[in-house]
Amino acid sequence: SLWLAGHGVPPVVGGAQVTLVPLGVTLIALFTAWASARRSGVVDRSAFVSGTVAYAVVVGVLGASVAGPVAGLRGLVGGALVGGTGMAAGLLARPEAPTWRELTRPWHGRLPIVIATAAEAATIAFASLVVVAALVVTGWVLAGRTTIVAIADALGVDLLGGAVLALAELAFAPVLVVWAVAWIAGPGFAVGEGSHFAVDAMTGGTLPAVPMLGALPGGDVVGGPAVLAPLLVVACGTVAGWYVHRGLRGRQGLRAWSGSAACVATAVITGLVAAVAMLPASGAIGPGRMTELGAPALLVGGVVALEVLVGSLLVVLPTDRLLRAATAQALLRGWQRLRRR
Structure with missing residues (x-):
């Protein structure tokens, strides 16, 4: 099973x-x-x-x-x-x-170069986000190790039971990484009906005596530097933006808006992948309150897309030669019209 x-x-x-x-x-x-x-x-x-x-x-x-x-x-x-x-x-x-x-x-x-480059950049953005989420989960485990050990001791399991529990927790450990993606992005996640774990708020409740749940971010993590966690997603977007800039540089047939369009496509693809990743990491794991676990897929996907878009545009807009030339020409034409008036 x-x-x-x-x-x-x-x-x-x-x-x-x-x-x-x-x-x-x-x-x-x-x-x-x-x-x-x-x-x-x-x-x-x-x-x-x-x-x-x-x-x-x-x-x-x-x-x-x-x-x-x-x-x-x-x-x-x-x-x-x-x-x-x-x-x-x-x-x-x-x-x-x-x-x-x-x-x-x-x-x-057959794909337009803008879409092909965006697909590759989105892969880099999401992979970077997963790495960051894994590092965040590692920090959670280290910060909550005292609670984890206390729960494990309170269970009083024997060697065989402890091994089975450890294997079961390892089976669900990647789910914690997916939840960390939602936490970093901002929307957060739930572990039980009525609970909410986010960078700016934490509403807990009675949780099952599972050692892995002792790694969940507590009230001491809420607020302060944690509210800057979405900037990590923006940073992943800057990595994708760098790839977009490198992928489109020197290409023929591009327009002034090609770089910006590639950033939008990168953000949309990354958001879709993030939303899909939330689906298997959401659901029920027991009766009652435990029927509601995970993060809202559409909300997380939309927020991730917006943050990746901001990060990629921060890199692409200042470095896009065609966009700079088109902007300079537009400003020059506007200035000439004002002078003629």
Whole structure:
């Protein structure tokens, strides 16, 4: 059931459906699919399709046998996404495989250069944001280590129980990183109905005795320097803006607005990816208050897009040669009209 949950098939524990996806299991499944394809896969479209279909069918059949036909359908979709992504990455990692750029050249060449550059810049922006979120979570764990140890001692589990609890927490540890993205951006996240963890406010409540939850940011983190956390997302946007500037520099056929348009596209793509990332990290993990965990996907995506846009424009606007020339010409024309009046 835990393995199926990593593919989006929610298990039922104690009569309550657990819809929060253990992203650690998802990452392990991706890694094993990647390792298998990289070791013994054949770089061929039919091999990729057959491997993905076989993986999806296994997940779908197991999901249907455990939780019914709806779970089986979810297993088919989740298995195709996880297995297909892992196998594609593994096949591309083989020595005889074409590079990613060679593989995507037919599509990449059809896209406008502004959109193609923006897609690459958005990848850099979101990857940078995930790294920053992981560092923030590390800080949370270090700051809350006393609480974490106290909860673990209070549980009084034996060696086997402690090992099982540690593995379960590792399965959900990437979820904490996704929540940190929402916290850094500003909207924050909830761990239980009525709770809210954000940089400017913290409303807690009774939480399950799980050591990992002792790492959640407490009231001592709210306010002060923490309110500047959204600037970290802006900084990720400046990295993306630098890439946009480098990617468009020297290109033919660009307009004065091309750099700005690339920044807007970068922000939109980054916001969409952030919103999608919030979906598996939101849901229920128990009855009652524990049916509401995670962050509002649309709100987080919109805020991330706005902050990335600000950061990228801070780099692109002052360095865009075409925009500077067009602005200077517009100012000159305006001055000449005023003088004629």
